[in-house]
Every structure is written in C-alpha cells, then in structure tokens.
Amino acid sequence: MPAGGRPTVRSRRLGAALRRYRQAARLDQPQAAEVIAAHQTRVSRIETGHVIARPIEIRAMLKAYGVGDPEVREKLETLAKQSNRRGWWLEHAAHLRPDYLDHIALEDDATYIREWQPVLVPGLLQIPAYTEENIAAGPDYVAPDLVADLLKVRQARQAKIEEGGATYAAVLWEGVITHPLVSPEVHREQLSAILDVTKRKNVTVQVLPFSAGALAALTSAFSTFSFDAEPTVEAVTLENLRGTSVLEGPEDLAAYANAFDQLRSAAMGPDASAKLIRRILRNPEDDAS
Secondary structure, three states: OHHHHHHHHHHHHHHHHHHHHHOOOOOOOOHHHOOOOOOOOHHHHHHHHOOOOOHHHHHHHHOEEEEEEEEHHHHHHHHHOOOOOHHHHHHHHHHHHHHHHHHHHHHHOOOOEEEEEEOOOOOOHHHHHHHHHHHHHOOOOHHHHHHHHHHHHHHHHHHHHOOOOOOEEEEEEEEHHOOOOOOHHHHHHHHHHHHHOOOOEEEEEEOOOOOHHHHHHHHHHOOEEEOOOOOOOOEEEEEOOOOEEOOOOOOOHHHHHHHHHHHHHHHHHHHHHHHHHHHHHHHHHHHOO
C-alpha cells in the first residue's frame, strides 16, 4: 500500500484510470476481482488508491477490460512503480498541508498545466516579494522561518516551467493586472516578471477583459493537469477557503476542460495581453490602484 497508509496522487490516478476502463467495459468490481483472483475489497482499494496494483494485476485487468494499447499498459505500470517515489516536496511536508502536497505532485508529473485565476497572480508566476506581501496580508499569522520555506517551495515549483518541463497556459482576469493587491512597486515588478516568463515558448498568459462580463464568474480559481503527449485533462485542483480539492471524475474533468476553453476563447490573445501589461507599466496612472 502507499507509504504512510495514505493514497498518493499517483496511486489515485492509477486507480481512477483502472476504474474508468472497468466502467467502460461494463464490468462491476466483483467481476474485476475474479479477473485477478482476489476479493472485491482489493479492487475497491486499488481504485481508490489505497492499494497499488501489481503489474500482473494491471495487465490482467486491462485485458479483461478490452484495453490492448501497450502505451496505456506501460503508462499505468509506470504509475504503479512510481506511486511511492519520494518527491522533492516531501522534504517540506512537515510545514505544508497534505492537499498542497497533492497539488505539487500533480504539477511535477504534468506535461500540460492550465490555470484560471480571477484574483491573484498564479503561484507558478509569482515573484518572492508578491508572495510575501500576500502572506503578510492573509488572515493567518505565518512565522518568518515558515515564510522562507514556503518561498523555497514556490521557487522549486516554478523550476518545472522555467526548465520547459511542462507547457503552461494561464488566463487571468483583467483585475489581476489592473487592480493590484500588493504595493505598487511590487505589482510593477510582478508584471515585468510575467512579461519575461511569457518569452518562453512553453508559456502562454492571456487576460480575460472586464468586457467578458459574467464569464469571469463562471468559476473560482482552478488548475488542470495533463500527463501525456496530448493535453487531455486528467486532474483538476480547486482553490477554496480550506485549501485545495482534487477532482478526478470524468464529468468533473470534462466540465473544467470546457470551462478553461471558454475562458481562453474569450480572453485577449497573448500579444494583446502583453500589450496591456506593457501599457500598465508605462502608465501607472492607468492602474486602478
């Protein structure tokens, strides 16, 4: 079972994939249990990520489910092998919420990351000063040494994008650009940093204008993750008052993939978005701060 008795992001992804293939084959858990000569409880625990399926079980299940693609089998077997792999972020586990660790694990595995942010600059784009000011303005006191640790984690997360390890696309509501939640100096520094990072071929930032109206209220902030060569959404994280929630159900994934497509289609193009940011930098008085 996963180390520590708690399902890992990878073990949950493995289980969710096996469940989707089983359901597509119109088999129930007792029938799947017969395939691997085990009790139904084992199938249930595999599908919830509490138990990691063995390669021989994965092969037997996929065969019974009519999945013959060797790439699918290789992907799921790799997930099984890596389910207990220790990630760099676990060095900071004592100071981070489990749900935040799950979000980082998804980022670390992802080939495509897409984010919608109606309030703040996304963490993958934040400069240290921006992060610090937001932490200081938050309702909870955070000890200085913990702030330093959080900044290290944030910078380590950003390395994924800086090194080209994933294709990253963000849609920001116009207020994120024009209505700073930090000091004017830090806001300008943050906008400059966004312009710099968009020079990377794997990064796209678009601004959803105020003129889009109610579309900005379509949903709160969320991130979607894909793990293959194709950008099919395989996991979604939602920010909320109590932390971060991970969604993996097929209907949820389809809904948020569609939501992001709507937001991106209504947003200014990357060039127009960069032009807006440059205008704010040239003319601070246009900034509604």
